[in-house]
Amino acid sequence: MISISILGTGNVAKHLWDTFSKHKEIKVNQVIGRNLDAIAYYRNKTKASSDFKSITDSDIYIIAVSDDAISTVSQFLKDKKGLVIHTSGSAPLNELPSNLRTGVFYPLQTFTKGQPIDFKEVPICLETKVEADGQLLHKLASLISNRVYFVDSEQxxxxxxxxxxxxxxxxxxxxxxxxxxxxxxxxxxxxxxxxxxxxxxxxxxxxxxxxxxxxxxxxxxxxxxxxxxxxxxxxxxxxxxxxxxxxxxxxxxx
Amino acid sequence: MISISILGTGNVAKHLWDTFSKHKEIKVNQVIGRNLDAIAYYRNKTKASSDFKSITDSDIYIIAVSDDAISTVSQFLKDKKGLVIHTSGSAPLNELPSNLRTGVFYPLQTFTKGQPIDFKEVPICLETKVEADGQLLHKLASLISNRVYFVDSEQxxxxxxxxxxxxxxxxxxxxxxxxxxxxxxxxxxxxxxxxxxxxxxxxxxxxxxxxxxxxxxxxxxxxxxxxxxxxxxxxxxxxxxxxxxxxxxxxxxx
Missing domain, CATH: 1.10.1040.20 (ProC-like, C-terminal domain)
Known part of the structure; x- marks a missing residue:
């Protein structure tokens, strides 16, 4: 079982939630986002909050927000022991605090509101600082997709x-x-x-x-x-x- | 049965030949083209010639050559009673001699050498001067495609x-x-x-x-x-x- 906190409520966050929530081996502990309308979607489905101080302990924290906000959101995870990852194609790995276990989980697909995605065919590009975290991330990605790649920040x-x-x-x-x-x-x-x-x-x-x-x-x-x-x-x-x-x-x- | 002369040996001509030759209700009388290498392909399949003066009587003459050559090839059809058509997207109907029964049969698809085409899904855009010829052309197009449209020269x-x-x-x-x-x-x-x-x-x-x-x-x-x-x-x-x-x-x- 891999436990997850999703931070963000945009298209990527929502598509990840929809996919993760169908897998027995993945447990989404919570969804947190500033947008109250977007958060309302999760109310009866999981713990949902707009308070970033309410982040609980999870194996993986997924920051699925706009590139500009990655750094701000990551400040709320300063004392966490889990793996902190973002989902951006253009932000480098070191956009995340250097003292944390960090990684990237970039699904290379075009996400549109209301259009369901078959994640099995979505290439997921991974990067981590250390190999053990790479294995954890690979395990998560392989649960939802058949196309998992390791791709460094430059690539x-x-x-x-x-x-x-x-x-x-x-x-x-x-x-x-x-x-x-x-x-x-x-x-x-x-x-x-x-x-x-x-x-x-x-x-x-x-x-x-x-x-x-x-x-x-x-x-x-x-x-x-x-x-x-x-x-x-x-x-x-x-x-x-x-x-x-x-x-x-x-x-x-x- | 609709009898046809194909004039030209490029990609469009070849793909049309490949499709027409599979249909019982279509008879390709001949293929004529200047390119001797290309003409060789048809040698054991139908009457093939590089002599444009050898055009026989057919219901429909399909000029499938480059736009620049349409007018030249049409000169060999001056005394023909069949329907003379070209397959160009950009040449107007009146590129063909005004004293002949003329029309356009434009398959809107990208043709590549060696890549077979399922014509059933290829939109075929038709234009004729008179309605009776439109019916003949529609009959031919409908034998090979499910997507037949009438589209005038401007469109x-x-x-x-x-x-x-x-x-x-x-x-x-x-x-x-x-x-x-x-x-x-x-x-x-x-x-x-x-x-x-x-x-x-x-x-x-x-x-x-x-x-x-x-x-x-x-x-x-x-x-x-x-x-x-x-x-x-x-x-x-x-x-x-x-x-x-x-x-x-x-x-x-x-």
Missing amino acids: RKKLHLTAVFANNFSNHMFHIAHEICEKSNLSFDILKPLISKTVKKIETLSPYESQTGPARRTDKGTMQKHIDLLKEENHKEIYRLLSRSIQETYGKEL | RKKLHLTAVFANNFSNHMFHIAHEICEKSNLSFDILKPLISKTVKKIETLSPYESQTGPARRTDKGTMQKHIDLLKEENHKEIYRLLSRSIQETYGKEL
């Missing part, structure tokens, strides 16, 4: 950065496509099989090999027609920059 | 443009993520569940609703850290432009 920063490209920026590309569809009375549904295929392709090919389109084949005529069709200056600028970047990737002259 | 141009954002540019985002992973000794596989989830989310939410990340929440600290982490000027520029575009989308001050 994790890079990973968080790549997630912005792989998720946030690709989603923004979908958004621009959606916007243009709406303005042209086209259903965005027509594009969905193409989007699915784009992702299926990179299961077997690298994105480098998968690339197609006018920029890939230096089809200047089509690129110019597309830029002329775009109405927003911002979209033109994105089209130009990404087309140039694709052409540079394949070593074509501009 | 199709927009659709082709949105496909560049939805497929080509999102794939380039995956490529940049892949590049950074490689340079940091991280397996790109760690990112694959995140990428899958990005696409699954937009089955039920709009991309507007799905957006997460530092730009979405105007987390300037993280954005600056990411820009500092990026080594290539080109990647910095893309990060800045797309983050600005996301912030503008959500009406935040810059």
Whole structure:
């Protein structure tokens, strides 16, 4: 049995609670957060409080708050003997007090309110100062996920950065496509099989090999027609920059 | 039975041949293309030739060549009575000779050599000058796909443009993520569940609703850290432009 205190009530905290609470080998002792509305969700489920001074003894304290607040919350754990971990992709391990047993438990996934997550497929990136704590954290992570990795602070920063490209920026590309569809009375549904295929392709090919389109084949005529069709200056600028970047990737002259 | 001449030997032509040849109600009379290596593939399968003067009578002539060559190839069909169609997303219907029965058959998918396609899920966008030809084309398209749409030339141009954002540019985002992973000794596989989830989310939410990340929440600290982490000027520029575009989308001050 691993006992846990969850500190924080945002998306990550909530998804972790939902998953942990289903496992017999994990006991969530309490959830603590400043947000009273968010805390209300846990009232009849576990001990829930907005008072960070009420932290009880647990094997692991999970600080699942915004990066800016990690250090502040960790001050309430000064005299704790359990393992203190944060869940941030970009904060380093040493954001936590050096005199404590500390670690990182970074679930690499995009969490949305109200959308359930199957943690089994969520990569969980771990880091600890000492090996014994790594084993404890690995035990916890393996209970909920089949994809557990050890990733140090430098690598994790890079990973968080790549997630912005792989998720946030690709989603923004979908958004621009959606916007243009709406303005042209086209259903965005027509594009969905193409989007699915784009992702299926990179299961077997690298994105480098998968690339197609006018920029890939230096089809200047089509690129110019597309830029002329775009109405927003911002979209033109994105089209130009990404087309140039694709052409540079394949070593074509501009 | 619908009889067909395929004119062209590129990816689209080949994928159409592979699909058509499996259907009893479709008969491919011939495949014609200039590329002798490509034509060799069809030698023992159907009548294959590199001589455009050898075009026989068919119900439908499918011009599946690059946009620049559509007009040239259509000159060989001057005296034909069948329906002459092209498969381009960006060329208008009137790229084909006005004295012929003409149409467009645009499969909205990304075709890669050697990767088989399940046409049932490929949206096929049709356009014809007259309704009777529309019915013929709809019959052909429905034999191979469950997603058949009528889309006029103006809309199709927009659709082709949105496909560049939805497929080509999102794939380039995956490529940049892949590049950074490689340079940091991280397996790109760690990112694959995140990428899958990005696409699954937009089955039920709009991309507007799905957006997460530092730009979405105007987390300037993280954005600056990411820009500092990026080594290539080109990647910095893309990060800045797309983050600005996301912030503008959500009406935040810059």
